[in-house]
Amino acid sequence: MTSNNQWEALQMAVDELECDAVLLDEEWQVTYASPSLGRRLGYGDSGMEGRPVTQFVHSDDVDGLREFLAGLEGGQERGQRSLRVRGEDGSVRWLEVTGADLTDSAFESYALHAWDVTEYKNQEDDLEAFARILEQLHGVTNRLYAAGSVDEGLDIVTEAAVEILGFDWCLLSKVDDGLFEVRATSPESPLSVGDNPMAADEGISGQVYQSGEPHITADMTTSDEANPTHGYIRSAVTVPVGSWGIFQALSTSPDAFDDRDRRLAETLVAPLATMIERFEWEQQLRDSKAAQERQRRQIEALHAVATEMKTAVDREEIFEMTIEAVEDILAFDICIIDEVEDDVLVPTAVGSNMSIDDYYEEVPVDSQDNLGSKTYREGETLVVDDLHEAGFAPAQSKFRSAISVPLGDWGIFQAAAEREAAFDNTDRRLDSVRQSMGLFVGADVLERLEREQELERQNDQLEEFASIVSHDLRNPLSVAMMHTSHVQETGEKGHLTSVMEALERMEAIIDDVLTLAxxxxxxxxxxxxxxxxxxxxxxxxxxxxxxxxxxxxxxxxxxxxxxxxxxxxxxxxxxxxxxxxxxxxxxxxxxxxxxxxxxxxxxxxxxxxxxxxxxxxxxxxxxxxxxxxxxxxxxxxxxxxxxxxxxxxxxxxxxxxxxxxxxxxxxxxxxxxxxxxxxxxxxxxxxxxxxxxxxxxxxxxxxxxxxxxx
Missing domain, CATH: 3.30.565.10 (Histidine kinase-like ATPase, C-terminal domain)
Incomplete structure (x- = not known):
């Protein structure tokens, strides 16, 4: 029999180890269980006593328990085992168990010490599940990088959100012209592609898109910021997709999402944002190459026109050829050239879609509300997206945008359109027009300047040669004349050596001057x-x-x-x-x-x-x-x-x-x-x-x- 002192010693050991104790007889019947364990499992303080221990163990772990207990018989070894036990309500908890054979002691029992490790086991399970999900998301990333289009990528993400992350519904919305537009949804989603456009700066979606930070909405009905499109949607997690738009997972239950869901959603969406950015960049590159090729052909065509201008006999013909080229090659509908006469812009040539009568008769170059006058004064190309908003008075009220190009001191070229912002990326082409016109209109001036520069160079060279002849040749010439006079006066031929040296020096100077010339x-x-x-x-x-x-x-x-x-x-x-x-x-x-x-x-x-x-x-x-x-x-x-x-x-x-x-x-x-x-x-x-x-x-x-x- 076990004395009270022995029970007290056992209880003290259990308390010190901060665990539960279970005693089994030789038939593995529970003779004692810590009241705390019984209460935790729902059997009460002593409800586990008198029953086989295997009755409380999960069926998948019974064989393992028997093996564990068999190992304790005869005091062969102390064991340690993790096993699951069932509560009265069918719930499962994890215990970490060690044991000892005390059958030869006063207890006459197998003693088990048990620690409840349910929380740790759940965390391990969560981590293992999280790792499996991440591995699956890695496969999704590879699929996204191999996708052939943005739409294909959107379908991959909505499918993974449901099948891998377990979300009920999800959608992807793109921001287009300041509005959210649904571009992809999961099956069974209450929303469809194109549904319910909403301003990109409104609600939780707008907040997430503008800030670039994800957001969990626990309950749509109590959130001041929420603006649900359907009343039965109760909670959501919203994640930004770069500058493209947003991803949302939706549920009809409140508090359906936690930080784990948010992190997984971000992990799913991040490669999608990268993929979309790549496709957009590739499209921009293709567009840029196409635009460059188109611009190259236009410039070549303009240069061909410039070559034709060589046959023009006067400025008016050049103006007409320029207007025709701009209309045919650059596809500008409304064009005009103004010349400056006595500080006034005077229309000289207009396109085929209008007449000079439809334009200004004349405009002073100091006019403050005229785009052409400002262009002439500042000498810079000006592009205006909205003439009325910019404070300019167009020749006709229907003209909304324009580009104005200075043509030196003698005038301007202008093109107008009846829609706003019609002249983006045209500066380079108009510069080509300006260069072509300026080349031939100012040809007489350039030729005159070239002639003047050539004459100036020749004059400088002549002046340089004159200086050499008058100065450098004078000394040896004087020496030669002096010694020649001595020969004539005295007949001494020794002076002829000096004469020869002076002449040779003169010849050397002349040779060098010719070399330089x-x-x-x-x-x-x-x-x-x-x-x-x-x-x-x-x-x-x-x-x-x-x-x-x-x-x-x-x-x-x-x-x-x-x-x-x-x-x-x-x-x-x-x-x-x-x-x-x-x-x-x-x-x-x-x-x-x-x-x-x-x-x-x-x-x-x-x-x-x-x-x-x-x-x-x-x-x-x-x-x-x-x-x-x-x-x-x-x-x-x-x-x-x-x-x-x-x-x-x-x-x-x-x-x-x-x-x-x-x-x-x-x-x-x-x-x-x-x-x-x-x-x-x-x-x-x-x-x-x-x-x-x-x-x-x-x-x-x-x-x-x-x-x-x-």
Whole structure:
């Protein structure tokens, strides 16, 4: 027999474990059950005692209980088992059970400890069900992405809402022209496609669409915001579908939806919104391509008309051709061209659908309520969707919208329509009209300007040549005349050497001037020219046995071959004479600039000029310019920059910007054109040239913008 103390100890253990206790005899009859368990199952405090424990267990779990209890016999092990038990009312609860064999103790029973885990089990079941639904919705997403149309996608969603989410009814409404329009419904839905259009800013549907936030309506009859279309609809969950519209699940029962339903509805609808956005974008792309193609054909047709305008003999004919083209090609119904005469817009040409008598007789350009006057004053294309609302007074009250295009200082072009907003996306086409008209109406002005510019360029060139002839040729001419007089007076033929040198210098200047005049700013056909080849060919024109040239990178550059050879010859001659120490050149090493590649300029040409020829600077210049026995020149490409570098004395920093100036030289022997020719050839190729210090202290000429390949 069990003493009271033993029962109290058992009860204390049960209380400490916060569980229920059940004692079974050897026949598995209940000899004791915690009163709390009996009450929870509806059997009362002791209603479970004296009955087989299997009577309370769910039929699917009886075999498992027997196996569990058999494992406890003989005290072999403590077990743990989850099983379902039935209440008096047929309800099912989950218990987590552990047990022990106490048959050899004073209790003479099998002791079971039970914890009610019904809530946890339900949550597990919910999670498993939720996971299965999500897996099914993933399949719906794949179907939506494979759908061939928006309507197909809508049907997929309404079907899934009923079959997967278990909603009674659902619908999808699109916002069109500010109204909700039902586009798809589930079977048995009280609403049909096209039913009951409602403003997109009204009711709960409008609130959800405008805010982009879902909403659960627990009871339509008590909600101030609800505006149900059918009185028997009691509750709903409403979810936005992007900018397209809304999804609604409906029920005839109140409180039919919870947050779980809302989340699942959002999960279902999200890929639909993406699919619709994709279809709309693809349609816009197709429309855009079609519009571009249509616009391209229109512009081509307008250009063809512009070509025909070349045969026009006066402005009036051009106006008529323009009006006809706009009507036929752009399909504008009402067109007119106004010319400005004495600050008044005067109609000059109108379309075939109206006469000038139907239009204004004339309008001052300072008129404030006239679209054409405003266009002329502002010089910008104006598009007006509603003339009356914008405060303009149209020529006829039936004109609602218009586009007005300025045509320079001499007038405007206008098109009108009897409906609002008729001229969207026409700016580009009208610009083509304006360009076509302006091209030929102003042709005489353009031709005159071109002639004036050409004359101005020629005058500048003549002035430049006159300056050279009057200044640069005067000095050697004076020298030649002076020495010729000495020969005549004294008969000493030694003066003839100076005469010859002066004449050669004059010829060098003339050759350089002709080079600049004939090839100043243009180049011929370009080709890929190997650096090694063009450098060697150019070097052969530089007579200096002590000098040498090296090509570091034998890449190919895109250039005019002849002009490129001329550029290298001038740079090489400049480098060689700059670094030479031969006696013949010693007296000429003070020059900044050494002349061009003209054969007769080789003798007097000298090193790149480093300063003035004043006595104070002479000693410094001589020291800087005597570069050694023979100069070495290096040509290559570095980081896309073409360079020509020598190891001579270099060029003083303060002179580097001036050495490229035409005619600049500090030497009596230099022509001042060699590096000017180099810069002009570079400019003609679209390159930039600069001079800096070389790695060995000499001069380094760098050309950027060169196109090269290896």
């Amino acid at each position: 004939k090839q100043g700013q243009t180049i011929g056909d370009v080709e890929w020219v190997k650096l090694g080849t063009i450098v060697n060919e150019s070097w052969d024109q530089v007579p200096d046995e002590n000098a040498s040239v090296t090509v570091v990178d034998d890449a190919a550059i895109e250039a005019d071959r002849g002009r490129m050879a001329q550029l290298f010859e001038n740079l090489f001659r400049n480098a060689v004479e700059h670094g030479s120490t031969s006696p013949d050149s010693q007296a000429r090493q003070d020059a900044v600039e050494h002349g061009s590649t003209s054969p007769r300029s080789q003798a007097p040409a000298d090193a790149v000029e480093h300063g003035s020829t004043s006595p104070d600077s002479q000693a410094h210049q001589d020291a800087a310019e005597h570069g050694g026995e023979g100069v070495t020149v290096e040509v290559g490409l570095s980081d896309g920059v073409l360079y020509v570098e020598d190891d001579g004395p270099g060029i003083d920093e303060e002179l580097r910007d001036r050495v490229f100036e035409q005619g600049y030289t500090g030497s009596n022997d230099g022509t001042g054109f060699g590096l000017a020719i180099v810069r002009r050839i570079a400019d003609a190729h679209g390159w930039s040239v600069s001079v800096t210090d070389g790695n060995e202290g000499g001069a380094r000429f760098e050309f950027t913008g060169v196109t090269a390949r290896r």
